[in-house]
Amino acid sequence: MKFGLPSRLFRLMASSSSGDGGFSRPTSTDEGPMPIYSWPDKQRPRVCILGGGFGGLYTALRLESLVWPNDKKPQVMLVDQSDRFVFKPMLYELLSGEVDVWEIAPSFTELLKNTSVQFVKDSVKLLRPSDHFRRDSGGSCTARLVLALGAEAKIDVVPGSAEYAIPFTTLDDALKVESQLKMLERRRFGKSSPDIQVAIVGLGYSGVELAATISERLKNKGIVQAINVQTTICPSAPPGNRDAALKVLESRNIQLFLGYFVNCIREASASEDSSSMVTDAKEVNGDHKKLLLELQPAQRGIQSQVLEADMVLWTVGSTSQIPRLQPPDAPYVIPLNGRGQVETEETLQVKGHPRTFAIGDSAALRDPSGKLLPATAQVAFQQADFAGWNLWAAINDRPLLPFRFQNLGEMMTLGRSDAAITASFIEGLTLEGPLGHAARKIVYCLRMPTDEHRVKVGISWFTKTAVDSLASLQNAVSSMLTSP
DSSP, X not given: OEEEETXXXXXXXXXXXXXXXXXXXXXXXXXXXXXXXXXXXXXXXXEEEEOOSHHHHHHHHHHHHSOOOTTTOOEEEEEESSSBOOOGGGTHHHHHTSSOHHHHSOBHHHHTTTSSOEEEEOOOOEEOOOTTTOOOTTSOOOEEEEEOOOEEEOOOSSTTHHHHEEEOSSHHXXXXXXXXXXXXXXXXXXXXXXXXXXXXXXXXXXXXXXXXXXHHHHGGGEEEEEEESSSSSSTTSOHHHHHHHHHHXXXXXXXXXXXXXXXXXXXXXXXXXXGGXXXXXXXXXXXXXXXXXXXXXXXXXXXXXXXXXSEEEEOSOEEESSGGGSOTTOTTSXXXXXXXXXXXXXXXXXXXXXEEEEOGGGEEOBOTTSOBOOOOHHHHHHHHHHHHHHHHHHHTTOOOOOOOOOOOEEEEEEETTEEEEEXXXXXXXXXXXXXXXXXXXXXXXXXSSSHHHHXXXXXXXXXXXHHHHHHHHHXXXXXXXXXX
């Protein structure tokens, strides 16, 4: 198996090593012959996992938790371009102030410190799996590759979107949005100025959760303009979740533009900027420029519109990383579907590549009805469990298990004390409001990667909840005592 990193290519192979028995890595950065990434033990199996999201990290932890014969426990290397695992379903809570970065984005070093998994911070440049034609002499090779690279936001969609819109898929995205919101709030603090205007493109789960979170944060200081090409929100969500979300969105300072698509995004000129009519607009806005979104109707009967915004968030579309990683001289060495996802067998093995597995957003796996599985954390979490087991089975010459996705339900946050949860095993039941919010946080706390991190996060969240409850009680008592 080969994969490339930005400054050099590494071949995954076994070699002898001296020293502490850790993974040895070439230190030269000179361009030239391909340097070798050396594994410490040339006899033991090797597993390289590319991508440290739900699929990749949880596969590594699953491999660590299994019982192995002494000579069969694999050397596991996890590669990711970031030094932190990100619990993406809770990025919204960074904007509401409910969580701290360390709670939902712990470092890989911290998570893997009590395991034998080796973490390498780097990004993948090239994939060239050779297991479709090569066998080691004397038996099958014990090297395995797991593709868990996930997907990237597809931001370059319409003129101006790549330049002016912000995606919301990574920790850096969330921190950038938080920084811009703070800047807008700070500039308007204590001043008579127009409302902060935030436009959100797309009203799937991500767009709805962003709209609910940001509108609650801004309150009467701003307005959220939510745009969706379809005439409903969250079209794939269970009816209970959709109804709960629509009720919340309609109760807040949110304008819904349903049945529209964005034609382009551009900077507003001085004559188009409505804030220029305010006497202290220059003092408030500084160098910040308004943006204009040109909306076109997706169906007949509605008129085109132009929206003004201080910030544009883009939640529509994603693209697989795999196509751009294939070698130019063999662009189809990894089989892909039309979306750029890897075609896999039921066992999560890449078709035609028995020693390569693909999971999460990288994989195109269908349910028994032939429908593609959604690119969600729940799917990746379950696939990681099967991938870990099937890697164990493959290394120990046991039969592999076909993956079967069990839909446990869907959850979404709608604010600091509001959420919606629909469980698939109880038809018609949707938990809303504070009860749904508490249940969602409990579920996600239990899904944290390691026992140690679960305990830390659980204590932190319990403490914050206790403090918030005490503050609310004090405010209520104070209001009662001061009321006439």
